[in-house]
Amino acid sequence: MDLAMQQQKAVQLRADIIKMLYLAKSGHPGGSLSSLEMMMALYYNVMKVDPKNPKWEDRDRFVLSKGHSCPALYAILADLGYFPREDLWHLRQYGCQLQGHPDCKSTPGVDVNSGSLGQGISIAGGMAIAAKYLKKDYQVYTIIGDGECQEGLVWEAAMSAAHYKLDNFTVMLDHNHLQIDGDNDQVMGLGDIMKKFEAFGFTCYKVEDGNSIEAVVEALRKPHNGKPKFICCETVKGHGVSYMENVAGWHGKAPNEAEYLQAMKELGVEIDG
Amino acid sequence: MAEKQASRVAYGEELLAQGRINEKIVVCDADLSQSTMTCKFAKEFPDRFFNFGIAEANMVCAAAGMAHSGLIPFVSTFAIFGSARAYEQIRNSVAYTGIPVKFVLTHAGLSVGEDGGSHQTIEDIALFRTLPNMTIFVPADAIETKKMVRAAIDIDGPVYIRASRPVMPCVTEEDTPFDPYKAAVLREGKDIAIFTCGLIIDESLKAAERLAQEGIDACVVNFHTIKPFDNETAVEIANRCGAVITAEEHSVIGGLGSATAEALAGHSSAKFARVGIQDKFGSSGTPARLFHEYGIDADGIVAACKKLLAE
Ligand SMILES: Cc1ncc(C[n+]2csc(CCOP(=O)(O)OP(=O)(O)O)c2C)c(N)n1
Ligand SMILES: [Mg+2]
Numbered sequence: 001m002d003l004a005m006q007q008q009k010a011v012q013l014r015a016d017i018i019k020m021l022y023l024a025k026s027g028h029p030g031g032s033l034s035s036l037e038m039m040m041a042l043y044y045n046v047m048k049v050d051p052k053n054p055k056w057e058d059r060d061r062f063v064l065s066k067g068h069s070c071p072a073l074y075a076i077l078a079d080l081g082y083f084p085r086e087d088l089w090h091l092r093q094y095g096c097q098l099q100g101h102p103d104c105k106s107t108p109g110v111d112v113n114s115g116s117l118g119q120g121i122s123i124a125g126g127m128a129i130a131a132k133y134l135k136k137d138y139q140v141y142t143i144i145g146d147g148e149c150q151e152g153l154v155w156e157a158a159m160s161a162a163h164y165k166l167d168n169f170t171v172m173l174d175h176n177h178l179q180i181d182g183d184n185d186q187v188m189g190l191g192d193i194m195k196k197f198e199a200f201g202f203t204c205y206k207v208e209d210g211n212s213i214e215a216v217v218e219a220l221r222k223p224h225n226g227k228p229k230f231i232c233c234e235t236v237k238g239h240g241v242s243y244m245e246n247v248a249g250w251h252g253k254a255p256n257e258a259e260y261l262q263a264m265k266e267l268g269v270e271i272d273g
Numbered sequence: 274m275a276e277k278q279a280s281r282v283a284y285g286e287e288l289l290a291q292g293r294i295n296e297k298i299v300v301c302d303a304d305l306s307q308s309t310m311t312c313k314f315a316k317e318f319p320d321r322f323f324n325f326g327i328a329e330a331n332m333v334c335a336a337a338g339m340a341h342s343g344l345i346p347f348v349s350t351f352a353i354f355g356s357a358r359a360y361e362q363i364r365n366s367v368a369y370t371g372i373p374v375k376f377v378l379t380h381a382g383l384s385v386g387e388d389g390g391s392h393q394t395i396e397d398i399a400l401f402r403t404l405p406n407m408t409i410f411v412p413a414d415a416i417e418t419k420k421m422v423r424a425a426i427d428i429d430g431p432v433y434i435r436a437s438r439p440v441m442p443c444v445t446e447e448d449t450p451f452d453p454y455k456a457a458v459l460r461e462g463k464d465i466a467i468f469t470c471g472l473i474i475d476e477s478l479k480a481a482e483r484l485a486q487e488g489i490d491a492c493v494v495n496f497h498t499i500k501p502f503d504n505e506t507a508v509e510i511a512n513r514c515g516a517v518i519t520a521e522e523h524s525v526i527g528g529l530g531s532a533t534a535e536a537l538a539g540h541s542s543a544k545f546a547r548v549g550i551q552d553k554f555g556s557s558g559t560p561a562r563l564f565h566e567y568g569i570d571a572d573g574i575v576a577a578c579k580k581l582l583a584e
Contacts, residue, residue, distance in 0.1 A: 026387045067391070092387040094558030094566060100389035115391035116358065117327050147304060150326035180304045181312075181324055187304055188326025 003214045006044050009079070010036060010213065014240045015269035016075040016088055022260040024092040027100065030250045032072040034176040034211070034235040035143055039064075041216035042141055043076050051081040054108045060138050061127050063112045065120025066145035066174060067101045068252070073110070074098050082109035118151030120144070121171060125157045128169035128228075143172045147179030150188045155200065158228075162201025167224040171202070175210065176237035178248045194232055202230040210235035242266055276415075277443065280436040281379040283415035285310025287422040288347060288377075292318055295426065297345045301336050303329050309349035309379045309436075333359040336374045337366035345426060346374050352381035352435060356397040364404055367431050371406040375425045379436040382522040383550070383567060384472055384560040386438070393555030399527020401433045402500050408432045409499040410453070411470040411529075414443040417497060420451035428453075437472055437522075439560055444474050444495070456503040458510075462492030465516040465578050468507065468533050470496050473520045473548075473569055480520075480574035491578060496529055504536040511543035516581055518546050520574050522564075525549035546581045548574055 001009070013036060021027040039062075043049070047060040064073050071091065078085040083097065090096040097106045101115030112127075114120040124142035131138055148154060161169050173193065181187045190196075198204050205219045210233025219231045237251075238244025241263045255263060264271055292298045292314050299321045306312040306324065315322035325332035329350055336346035348355065355378035356363070367374045378397065385393045401407050408428055412418040418436065425432040444459060451457075459474065460481055469477040474495055481491040492514060496503065511517045517537070519530040530547030537545060550567055564570040568577075 024387060092389070092557045094556065094562045096557065099391075100387050100557040101391040103389070103391075113391065115389070116354065147327050150304075150328045152328060152330055179327065180308075181302075181306050184326075187324050188328065 001044060006040060006213050010040060011267050012269060013040070013072070013075040013079060015264060015267050017071045018241065018255060018260060018263045020071050020074070020088045020091045021254045023089050025254050026092060027071055027254055028068040028252045029244055029255070030178065030237040031066055031069040031145060031174065031176065033239045033241065033244065034237045035066070035069050035174040036072045036239070037211045037213045038143055038172055038174060038216050038233055039072055039076055041213050041220060043080060045213070045217045046220045047141065048138070051109065054082060058136060058138055061111050061124070061140045063120045063124040063127070063140070063142040064102055064114055065124065065142045066117065066148055067114030067120060070102045073102065077109040083107070117145065117148040118153035122153055122157040125161045125166065125169060128161070128166040129164055131168055132164070132166070139168050139170065141170045141172065143174055145179070146173060146175050146177060146184050146190060146193070147187070149173070149190055149193065158197065158200040158202065161228040165226060166228045167226050169228040170220065170231065171228065172231045172233060174235055175232050176235045178237045178246070178251070180248065180251050182248050197230040201227055203227045204230045204232065207231060207233045211239045240267065277440045278415035279438060279440050280412045280415060280418040281308070281310050281438065283418040284377050284379070284422060284434070284436050285313045287419040289313045289317060291422060291426060292321065295345070297343065298426070299323065299339055299344050299346050301325060301332050301346055301348045303327055303332050303350040303354065305350050308351070309377070311347070311349045329354045329359040330362050333362040334366045337372060340372040340374050347377055348374060349377050349379065351392065352378035352394040352397050353392055356394060356400050360400055368404040368406050371430045373428070373430055375432045375434070377422070377434045377436055380438045381435045382437060382472070383555045383563040384437050384439050384522060386560045386563065387557050389557040390554040395524045395550045395555060396527065397435060398499055398523050398529070399531070402527060402532065406430050407500060408453070409435070411435045411497055411499060413445055413471065413474050413495050413497055414441050416443055416445050416447055416449070417451060424451065424453045435471065439472070441472060442475050444478065453498050454501060454503060456506040457495045457497065458492065459495050460491070460493040462490040463514060464490045465518065465582060466492045466494060466510045466514040467518050467520055467574065467578070468494050468496050468529060469520040470499070470529055471522055473522050476564065476569065476571045477520050477574055479571035480578065483571065483575050484578055489578065489582065499529055499532055502532045502536055507533055507536040508540045511537055511541040514543065516544040518548055518574065518577050518581060520548040520569065522569055523549055525551060544581050544584060546577055548577045
């Protein structure tokens, strides 16, 4: 699929995310919409995976460390055929394989549980260490949030990734500048995040438009230089739905019916029942 | 009867009220102030409110530093992250020295609902209960929550108050006395006793109503304080009724059920069973559906009572 078509697909997946959350009546739209293109860059362009064989030993690994953004991941996994798209409409319901936060025991294609911020990046680092030890050449990718960077665990993971020279490990930051209580700077400022990861021993790249699949793919293809790689993607929280964009209040709230209809209209997507 | 209110909302209100009369009170949160409701205090007292961002371990130790400096810090976040994530910090920096850090952690238990198992603490009481010097309160309703906040300030040591997300009906009155060291009988009965706490009190009262229709006279007791546990009341009522069920929104391991079993062992020959989460994790769903599926709603309690009495 060429990049123009992927950008078109992003519109449909965005609509799927909104519909999922509308039907679930809860969940996290803001961070799902900001990180959608980052995940699409991985799943449609870079990662070696096989939807028919989710547990394929040599697949690249992906850990959604900011686990609350799983609606975006679920929309992609359904599109790739890991499970029927129909399942998306049962998100967060009792007995559904799509849990409120990623659960690898119930969802095909989810490599690791997450939802408790800070832990995913650490687990991903462990997977990269294991790949080296097992002499496997798969890559490990993780997406973290900017609020998540406040967790000490993120920095413990960063230190060990550099120490073990994990040049098979890529940490992507969804830099949407918002968390729950407001701006990062207002809650607990991150300072110069590029310099921090650089100081921790990462090869760092910045993507000015993290909601452009093409721009993210370009950064993903850049060299590691023998180190773990950090990609700071500048994104817009709530990207693509006007009233959600850059509004902290849309972190963890589902749209009501009127908001759902407005979002679909803005996206130009037909409501398919 | 008073209006329905979530315990976390009552906490936010009482924290603000106490903040107005006690300057030593400071508040720490970890990017969840609008959910834990510490936002009310933050708005009126911005210089006494400290948002540590998403960094629970640092928040707990910083609160310990504040307590060592003569302040009374209230620490709030979701119960899962405030208990388990920062547990070793709570143990060594707070409980070990017995300093007065007050943990009011919200969104405990299955009643978090749709967020799923990663966010549903079923083990927080067990964790806190094993810590020497710790006091543990589980509020019955909004009114009792406020009394607990005041009691926590008076206690010279660490306290955990387990608050929850959903709106709760009121099962106590403003003038119901709150003795932190005495369990409170909510309904008298002679055939079986239901020892319960928190959101499951309402389910237990409903269960008692239904049992009454079948001629079973159940007594319902609010064990709002899990530690120190009111062993005396537990033994006395158990021996009087001859059968005891514990019912809680927590694992049967380490919570009210365990505390009761420990109290009764060697002091009562009453029949005994525990209603609670049977050693498994939570999952996504509405709170009502989860309570039903995990057997901790009125249906589950009625069934457990009948089974025990038939044994
Ligand atoms: C350890 C932990 N603490 C608190 C939370 C509650 N929580 C969920 S999302 C969130 C904010 C995340 O902000 P950010 O990392 O910036 O995510 P994004 O903006 O990409 O959604 C918080 C505090 C959590 N999930 N895990
Ligand atoms: Mg953010």
